[in-house]
Amino acid sequence: MSRILIVEDEDVIRSALRKLLQHNQYEVEEADSVSNACARYELTQFDLIITDLRLPDEPGTAMIRKAPTVPVLVMTSYASLRSAVDSMKMGAVDYIAKPFDHDEMLAAVADILARQPTDQSMQGEGNAPAAGAPDPSQIMFGECAAMQKVFTLIRKVAPTDSTVLIQGESGTGKELAAQALHQLSPRAAQPIISVNCAAIPETLIESELFGHEKGAFTGAVSVRNGLIEAADGGTLFLDEIGELPAEAQARLLRVLQEGEIRRVGSTQSRKVDVRMVAATHRNLKAMTRTGEFREDLFYRLNVMQIRLPSLNERGSDVLGLARRFLKRLGDRMNKPDLSLSPDAMQAIERHTWPGNVRELENAIERAVILSDDAVVTAEDLNLENEDDVDVPESLLAENRAQPRPAVAPERGQDLSLEDYFQHFVLENEEKMSETELAQRLGISRKSLWERRQRLGIPRKKGS
């Protein structure tokens, strides 16, 4: 069982996080400051340290120095995203912005633990690379021809500085592919900064990406570096690039053309050395025809294109992935040696997986929790009735092959979660910001955005 140390001075957050992790079969210890953590525990015995950034004595980033062999996940408020980026530069493995939803935290924890060198669970027999040499197959699984083509492209493109556009439906592994491109590149020792263009408020995106001068706008009380500068020497991953507003598109084009950025409110440019990787589930080319996306930017980004196949194009990989998730999640939840019954395998092969690999991962997690013995059955997977279960919204794709009705048929008078969500958003979107809406719904801004896309109620421009 993985051991996690939480360092957080706010009792409520610390105990909620402890319960969440314990509920998910992790062994958890806690401390309210860096000095207490060091005094009470042998830090090397932990598999992961989750720390708040602001603590009463030393900042949470001190844990990176004090436990150099243990991965440190930093929690920060959205307002201090910059310090999160700095924490990454200091060696934190990841950061998570508060308020985070449970799924987001669990996914980050699982991801970090899976990346540990001792965990070979995602490597398939015959799919492992030569020892020591980084390979895409160490980072993501794929044995089918379509994924082998993706890996070949990644191997070829990664060592170059070319801009890459990754396309694929939601949950197909675009972010993992970006990680692979970075880790296989000569920039691997430098940071990769991931920005979800859809999750940052439109009014803030330019200053977040490009930085701003003091007094550039109300609230710009001091000079701030942008995320592009933070990625200097490394890779900038722009997820959901199709959501970038027009003005930011123009600025980004300049960065790509001239290798220079200009902070908001500044007349001076500065050189940056950043490799850009962008991803989208949308058809950017079609968006250029409707004027939603700049054509010149599209061509600049589309130097190399990697298309991730949807899960139902991957043949027997679906079972290969299911087995690997079963092993990893089973180990994590203290249920080792789980296997799939024949009817579970059939159900997995028959399902259309509109939410792709993410949906499969979540379905297996649910089944591991529900299974009573060593064999996971089709009933544990419950794929036929998926719409009736409390499924995390992040699990469902925006662009399904066959859209499902928002209200499941014959569900009686009860409001489904989706109905509730839709009512709540439509009733409150005029008076609340996206951040407030997300907070009231108890989900992340990214989840709010994803659900809006899926339910066909996108955010109105300028709100």
Ligand SMILES: Nc1ncnc2c1ncn2[C@@H]1O[C@H](COP(=O)(O)OP(=O)(O)OP(=O)(O)O)[C@@H](O)[C@H]1O
């Ligand atoms: N080939 C793969 N092997 C192992 N895990 C994978 C693979 N592809 C995706 N996953 C897992 O599926 C989940 C979704 O992947 P990821 O976030 O990279 O998808 P995405 O295409 O970027 O999604 P979105 O468009 O919604 O941001 C993650 O937990 C990731 O680790």
